[in-house]
Amino acid sequence: xxxxxxxxxxxxxxxxxxxxxxxxxxxxxxxxxxxxxxxxxxxxxxxxxxxxxxxxxxxxxxxxxxxxxxxxxxxxxxxxxxxxxxxxxxxxxxxxxxxxxxxxxxxxxxxxxxxxxxxxxxxxxxxxxxxxxxxxxxxxxxxxxxxxxxxxxxxxxxxxxxxxxxxxxxxxxxxxxxxxxxxxxxxxxxxxxxxxxxxxxxxxxxxxxxxxxxxxxxxxxxxxxxxxxxxxxxxxxxxxxxxxxxxxxxxxxxxxxxxxxxxxxxxxxxxxxxxxxxxxxxxxxxx
Numbered sequence: 001x002x003x004x005x006x007x008x009x010x011x012x013x014x015x016x017x018x019x020x021x022x023x024x025x026x027x028x029x030x031x032x033x034x035x036x037x038x039x040x041x042x043x044x045x046x047x048x049x050x051x052x053x054x055x056x057x058x059x060x061x062x063x064x065x066x067x068x069x070x071x072x073x074x075x076x077x078x079x080x081x082x083x084x085x086x087x088x089x090x091x092x093x094x095x096x097x098x099x100x101x102x103x104x105x106x107x108x109x110x111x112x113x114x115x116x117x118x119x120x121x122x123x124x125x126x127x128x129x130x131x132x133x134x135x136x137x138x139x140x141x142x143x144x145x146x147x148x149x150x151x152x153x154x155x156x157x158x159x160x161x162x163x164x165x166x167x168x169x170x171x172x173x174x175x176x177x178x179x180x181x182x183x184x185x186x187x188x189x190x191x192x193x194x195x196x197x198x199x200x201x202x203x204x205x206x207x208x209x210x211x212x213x214x215x216x217x218x219x220x221x222x223x224x225x226x227x228x229x230x231x232x233x234x235x236x237x238x239x240x241x242x243x244x245x246x247x248x249x250x251x252x253x254x255x256x257x258x259x260x261x262x263x264x265x266x267x268x269x270x271x272x273x274x275x276x277x278x279x280x281x282x283x284x285x286x287x
Contacts (some may be wrong), residue, residue, distance in 0.1 A: 010063050041067065053088070062077065091139075096132070126273060129191055144197055185232065
């Protein structure tokens with residue numbers, strides 16, 4: 001669907017115009033800069049790589065900065081660039097993880113650091129399968145909305161994988177710019193490679209709750225939550241934006257949506273998994 005071409009490494013040349021959008025870490029450091037070009041878009045990850053995306057979203061060219069590991073290109077493409085390019089093709093992609101429960105899919109959405117990957121890995125090593133760690137691909141069919149399996153790997157911080165995974169879990173090539181490691185699906189991480197109907201979504205809180213807390217969201221909260229966590233490359237494409245918003249509105253109306261907050265303690269993950277399964281069953285999500 002999208003062609004990726006890796007070209008020779010080169011220094012990142014200064015841009016004449018300011019980016020039309022940027023992503024920043026919580027401390028204000030720029031992570032991604034979005035530029036318009038004559039032929040489409042440029043996504044710049046300062047000090048790491050430039051990705052040029054064609055105007056139709058079908059072609060991507062990557063030029064790494066000098067001395068940056070080649071594995072960085074794959075990592076950035078799968079987790080950042082591909083979802084944005086797919087949004088230009090009219091696809092729905094969200095910042096979310098998802099696991100399979102009783103033949104359906106349950107998604108976990110939230111800002112970076114809220115625990116999406118930890119939840120996916122926790123389910124995947126305890127009798128369930130994950131469908132995606134981040135980059136939730138959703139397609140509409142005659143039965144509703146379905147989650148499309150994506151990128152069979154999970155990215156985890158060291159303290160998390162040491163608590164959850166076995167020492168022999170298969171690891172992808174390391175990246176020079178982050179201490180997170182990417183672990184591949186296999187005997188240590190169960191993966192579902194078939195699409196599953198999206199049954200429910202849990203929007204993760206900030207971890208200030210003293211106990212596991214669920215709350216059914218109202219329609220307006222559903223819509224805002226899905227929009228907030230969606231990948232969008234070109235916010236100025238009004239036709240595509242209208243279509244994107246309409247499809248998200250249908251999704252928000254058809255899928256059970258809840259807020260979920262809980263204390264962030266590794267020792268409580270087993271109890272949290274059981275609580276999620278019980279809650280989904282009681283709400284009729286897994287019927």
